Amino acid sequence: MKYTVMMPAAGSGQRMGAGYNKLFLKLDDKPILAHTLDVFEGDLACEGIILAVKPDERQAIQSMLEQYAITKVTAMVDGGGERQNSVAACIRAYKGSGIVLVHDAARPFIRRAVINELVQVAAEHGAAIAGVRAKDTMKFASAGVVEDTVDRDKLWIIQTPQAFRYTLLQEASNKAEDEGFLGTDESMLVERLGHPVRIVESTYDNVKMTTQEDLVFGEILLNRR
Template sequence: MEYTVMMPAAGSGQRMGAGYNKLFLKLEGKPILAHTLGVFEGDSACKGIILAVKPDERSVIESMLEQFAITKVTAMVDGGGERQNSVAACIRAYDGDGVVLVHDAARPFIRRAVINELVKVAAEHGAAIAGVRAKDTMKFASAGVVEETVDRDMLWIIQTPQAFRYALLQEASTRAEVEGFLGTDESMLVERLGYSVRIVESTYDNVKMTTQEDLVFGEILLKSSRI
């Protein structure tokens, strides 16, 4: 089942301590962004990628696409100040229908089996998000004092991709923009419209490259994938 992926790539390297867009940092000599794009480039079900980028990084990314033979980027739009703004720009640039995915450009280890299941579930039910079950004991605390031990069997750590029927995502994004609502992810925008969102179980190695420690883990994952 075909899909289009929308990928905000206009972030910074603040938490990574890079001083520039962390997506240009390299794992085994290849930029994080190129690794992530490569997952979708190699998926025959992916019919296109829309990137939200910083205007002053557009030429660098265009060179990267050429260097690593990434051909499925159909549009690059200017990213906004917040992730939600960048995704909204991608939504406005899309003129199709069917299922669309929103994926963090800094998650290069998403597995295609998870992508395929997300697309399938979203096509049937409208919305599906990737997540993994919480493994540790979870506490609810206020001002550093535990108020409750939360049942971890009910808790999920949410990742991307997040998959939606395009019309539903467009409606959720437009409503949030009109009402001045800023959510933490696209699922939250859909949830506030009253729609049910299904969870597709992902893998713990679908890590977002956010800190220096994540880069070390990423190098290990790349090496282990070749064993």
Template sequence: MKTYTVMLPAAGSGRRMGAGFNKLFLEMAGKPILIHTLDVFEQDPCCTGMILSVKEEEKRQIEEMLDRFGITKVVALVEGGAERQQSVAACIHAHRSGEIVLVHDAARPFIKREVIHELVDVAHVHGAAIAGVQVKDTMKYASVGIVESTADRSKLWAIQTPQAFRYDLLKEASEKAEAEGFLGTDESMIVERLGHPVRVVESTYDNVKMTTKEDLLFGEVLLKQRRQEDFS
């Protein structure tokens, strides 16, 4: 099996969650969201290390959290930037070894291991691979509130994380974006600007990002369901 390092931007806020603090510290089933996510990679033998971008003022709290919950694979805590892309760039600079790197939302604790491994395999062969699911709803173009056309949803994917890349490719894309002042919405976007093809790996619909209070409720249901599956 091929190994990888995972980079996790963890310097966000709880604005949309209404928490008033970093939403990753909110708990589900007695553990912070952040720990649920990190534990996925902690338990994966193919993961050789985790790099987290964090707020400087939260660094000690996160270190204590890692120790409390037995997370041992974090190899670096770097200071995050004002934007996600800057936080990922800080992780890229801190990376020391390993050909394949993943970037994953720290607020997505329900990614499945088989999806991770397929992403790593595809990135190893093709250079870049991203997780996604095909959209279920009818999608329409309506720039000013009036329908212009209906999109072919068979060609539309809702993109998630992880996103997997050869390290040198992601580093080149990050440095080019920084030099040109370009701000992308995800890592795939800056790699696409190099003209490099990005493959889509089918993920699962329960790989949701914990963003709102409703997501937390859904997360509790998923945790309960997975515990039942483990004991069945």
């Protein structure tokens, strides 16, 4: 089943401490963003990629697309101050009516089998998100004092991609914008509509390149693959 992926790529990378957009940092001599785009470039089910970028990085990203033969980017829109704003810009730029995925540009290790399952579940149920089960003991604490030990069997660590029927995601995004609500992910916006969101089990190596330690782990994953 075909899909389009929306990818916010206008972050600052402050936690990485690079002093510039972390997506330009390299893993095995190739930018993180190029690694992530490659996953979708090679997926026959992917019809297109919409990138939200910083205006002053547009030319550098265009050069990257040409250098690494990325041909599926159908649009580059100006990113907003928050991730949600960037995704909203991608939603407005989309011209279809099918299944859309929202994916972190700094997650280059998502597996295509997970993507395909997300698309199938979203087509059937409207909304599906990638996640892995919590492995550690989880505590609920306030002011540094434990109040409760949480049943981890019911806890999931949520990743991207997150897949939706376009009309559902559009409705959720518009409602959040109209009400001035800022969520932590697109699933949260859809949940506000009262629509159920299914979880598709992903892999623990679908990590987001956020800190210097993540880059070390990323190099290990590349060498393993």
